[in-house]
Amino acid sequence: MTITLIVNEAEHRVAADPETPLLYVLRNDLKLKATRFGCGQGQCGACTVVMDGKAVASCDLPVSAAAGKTITTVEGLSTGGKLHPLQRAFIAEQAAQCGYCLSGILMAAKALLDANARPSEAEIRAALTDNFCRCGTHQRIIRAIQRAADEVAT
Amino acid sequence: MSETPVNAPRKLPGSLEANRRLDRWLRINRDGTVTVFPGKVEIGQGILTVFTQIVAEELDVALERVRLAPSDTSYSPDEGITSGSRSVQEGGIALLHAAAEARDLLLQRAASRLGVSLEQLAVEDGVVTARSGGAITYWDLTSEELLAREATGDIAPKSPKEHTLIGTPVPRHDIPGKISGAPAYVQDLELPGMLHGRIVRPPSPGARLTAFDEAQVRSMPGIVEVVRDGSFLGVIAEREEQAIRALNRCKRIAQWHEISALPGTDPRYLLRADAKTEVISEKSDEAALARSKRSLEAEYTRPFIAHASMAPSCAVATHDKGAFTVWTHSQGIYPLRTELTKVLGVPERAITVIHVEGAGCYGHNGADDAACDAALLARAVPGRPVRVQWMREDEFGWEPFGSAMVVRMSGAVDGEGRIVNWTHDLWSHGHSTRPVGRDGANLLGAWYLEKPVPAATPGNPPLPAGGSHRNAIPLYEFPNQRITNHLVLRAPLRTSALRSLGAHPNVFAIESFMDELAAAAGADPVEFRLRHLKDPRARAVIEAAAEEAGWRKGGKGDGARGRGIGFARYKNVGCYAAVVVEVEIGNEIAVRRAWAAVDAGLAINPDGIANQIEGGVIQTVSWTLKEQVQYDAQRVTTLNWTDYPILSFAEAPAVEVTLINRPGEPPLGTGEGAQGPTAAAIGNAVFNAMGVRVRDMPLTRERVIAALA
Numbered sequence: 001m002t003i004t005l006i007v008n009e010a011e012h013r014v015a016a017d018p019e020t021p022l023l024y025v026l027r028n029d030l031k032l033k034a035t036r037f038g039c040g041q042g043q044c045g046a047c048t049v050v051m052d053g054k055a056v057a058s059c060d061l062p063v064s065a066a067a068g069k070t071i072t073t074v075e076g077l078s079t080g081g082k083l084h085p086l087q088r089a090f091i092a093e094q095a096a097q098c099g100y101c102l103s104g105i106l107m108a109a110k111a112l113l114d115a116n117a118r119p120s121e122a123e124i125r126a127a128l129t130d131n132f133c134r135c136g137t138h139q140r141i142i143r144a145i146q147r148a149a150d151e152v153a154t
Numbered sequence: 155m156s157e158t159p160v161n162a163p164r165k166l167p168g169s170l171e172a173n174r175r176l177d178r179w180l181r182i183n184r185d186g187t188v189t190v191f192p193g194k195v196e197i198g199q200g201i202l203t204v205f206t207q208i209v210a211e212e213l214d215v216a217l218e219r220v221r222l223a224p225s226d227t228s229y230s231p232d233e234g235i236t237s238g239s240r241s242v243q244e245g246g247i248a249l250l251h252a253a254a255e256a257r258d259l260l261l262q263r264a265a266s267r268l269g270v271s272l273e274q275l276a277v278e279d280g281v282v283t284a285r286s287g288g289a290i291t292y293w294d295l296t297s298e299e300l301l302a303r304e305a306t307g308d309i310a311p312k313s314p315k316e317h318t319l320i321g322t323p324v325p326r327h328d329i330p331g332k333i334s335g336a337p338a339y340v341q342d343l344e345l346p347g348m349l350h351g352r353i354v355r356p357p358s359p360g361a362r363l364t365a366f367d368e369a370q371v372r373s374m375p376g377i378v379e380v381v382r383d384g385s386f387l388g389v390i391a392e393r394e395e396q397a398i399r400a401l402n403r404c405k406r407i408a409q410w411h412e413i414s415a416l417p418g419t420d421p422r423y424l425l426r427a428d429a430k431t432e433v434i435s436e437k438s439d440e441a442a443l444a445r446s447k448r449s450l451e452a453e454y455t456r457p458f459i460a461h462a463s464m465a466p467s468c469a470v471a472t473h474d475k476g477a478f479t480v481w482t483h484s485q486g487i488y489p490l491r492t493e494l495t496k497v498l499g500v501p502e503r504a505i506t507v508i509h510v511e512g513a514g515c516y517g518h519n520g521a522d523d524a525a526c527d528a529a530l531l532a533r534a535v536p537g538r539p540v541r542v543q544w545m546r547e548d549e550f551g552w553e554p555f556g557s558a559m560v561v562r563m564s565g566a567v568d569g570e571g572r573i574v575n576w577t578h579d580l581w582s583h584g585h586s587t588r589p590v591g592r593d594g595a596n597l598l599g600a601w602y603l604e605k606p607v608p609a610a611t612p613g614n615p616p617l618p619a620g621g622s623h624r625n626a627i628p629l630y631e632f633p634n635q636r637i638t639n640h641l642v643l644r645a646p647l648r649t650s651a652l653r654s655l656g657a658h659p660n661v662f663a664i665e666s667f668m669d670e671l672a673a674a675a676g677a678d679p680v681e682f683r684l685r686h687l688k689d690p691r692a693r694a695v696i697e698a699a700a701e702e703a704g705w706r707k708g709g710k711g712d713g714a715r716g717r718g719i720g721f722a723r724y725k726n727v728g729c730y731a732a733v734v735v736e737v738e739i740g741n742e743i744a745v746r747r748a749w750a751a752v753d754a755g756l757a758i759n760p761d762g763i764a765n766q767i768e769g770g771v772i773q774t775v776s777w778t779l780k781e782q783v784q785y786d787a788q789r790v791t792t793l794n795w796t797d798y799p800i801l802s803f804a805e806a807p808a809v810e811v812t813l814i815n816r817p818g819e820p821p822l823g824t825g826e827g828a829q830g831p832t833a834a835a836i837g838n839a840v841f842n843a844m845g846v847r848v849r850d851m852p853l854t855r856e857r858v859i860a861a862l863a
Binding site for chain 2: 034075091133135138
């Protein structure tokens, strides 16, 4: 079956079983490797993408449910060769250890900032409820999201 | 004592001793770059950035010129396993000295080319200038032969006063790629013609496959091969989701004979098991013992804990014309290669192991096993690469866990509030079943083959680092002490190295018990520790953590909030760390803030150290408050994140790190320094807040309530 997806502002037609999780279509058909497998059950957030403005887990979402929706992945964060404020902030705060969780966290943070430009620390923590970090980089990640919000606001 | 023969080669620093040729470590390229060949690997700790910093510093070149070659058994130095917070001491020190020698060789060439003496030369970013005029670059001076020689050990690296890069918070080299979506992990590797494999793991340890109708799986869409070798079962498909569907069908139709008999989840089953008992430290002073005024006993436990990496293990392998190539996030490419020879039945020269990063591993997880799985599947489809991705339940169900442990303490104080007697008995399984095993093969898939290669006898790394007995010998000075290790060799579940090994439960017990004795002596916990410590570096981290936290001598909690401290010198030879935490007890026990002070000798990258310590504290809060692997009489029942909650963003504390830099001291790793002190600080803060002692991890609300009753 051919399914049409709009990913990072480009239209893609992919031949895949409609039940295939969106994650595998992104990674294996579209070769967008930033979105990562963590659990396959929508529990850990490593596979988070932004779909129609909302952060969603792509690992247990059938690709058919994403047809025609607007999807953004980390590969679509920067525009015109310019890093997104979130990306700049994560570098500035050195907000990574292994970094495996970061793609999902960046997308959850993007959905948050797009909806709420000046989130409080508590709102940032709440927006990351479905994202895990095992290395313990939490406070750097929270600081980075605050920094990005500050940069966008000023 | 043996004498050193007169013409024996000089002992070289760090891993240079076992890998003596300079060109194994470094290459000076004609194109204005320097290539570094590390044997230690990136496991999320930021070590590769530190290596570039060390090399750029010693060579006097800009950081941007330094490239990193992936670790590969075809050419990389053999540095064993990346573990034990030893990468700076072993790999970093080797690179420091190799780069210093390379610089010296370049300067000798420059001196002869420019016709001046060495003293006349200065270097800036690879440009060598003579005081009398004239200049030449490293890139013009270099040649293949330049570093084709053994290190001499004669060239001293720079003195700390000369450092311009070492000691500065150089940003991580890998973050720009990782936040831009570039492929970064072995999970992202994609080779032409690559197939997708999944392994059908048994339902419980040791189970045998008794019936399986292959035809039901072979007929599924995209299935290329079904691999069955004894009870080792795997599927290979064109597409990833096809492999997963086949895996799920296999799980439904495969029949197994289960044999495992697991004990209860209370770690005290260890006390009843057969153990190898060894006294590892003993001191005796009858006169001091006679001064005993008050005696205490206490028992502390930790359950099995999972590494629970964010990424389930993954590997890619090819088998072509009898030779295997394996891409893996293993912590030791050479030990893995040796182990694979036992399983694949081919010599080392027929196996190439290449390291590609995985997610943070925190010790021995499924990485090596996934590599073995991929090689076993690749053998069935010669010429085509096979990517094996473990599912989440594979990682939780089959990774080696950090061993459950029981620690029994007893001690006595005299009338002056000084400890006069101290005993520490610990019960644990072995903490090291990594490749290479002394006998057998420590690769999961190998145990289930038609002709199995059995697991090696589990054991412990020897002291001073130790395994289950890591950090069991206190740094405090006691006139009487006896430390006894009860090693339970037969483990019901697979156990191996989890970040800090036995240090987490041992330091939890030691530092909790120090607080219990302090309370018995009516002393402040900080002052009580200092009373028993001579080592000035140990005292300094305790004092610094207390000061940063605003420690109030004799301060009491308010029934909901409290503070506690914990201290250790990791492995008794590594970094010094003290941690103060503040807990708040409501519906759950929450750690809100933590203050850590660390002395890692010469600090090469202060921000890297802070990051490791922050992460160590936060991860330990998670272990200590929340984590326990669950199992029933036969099977591991922790299979997903709902079964194994970890600390969330809502719960993560703010951590402040104070670094005590000692440029005159050798650099020490910090990756595991925070685990023990943090665990104990939490237990001590709970006591400070509520006046009750919880001695079983995880420290839960239910256990606080039970202790209050």
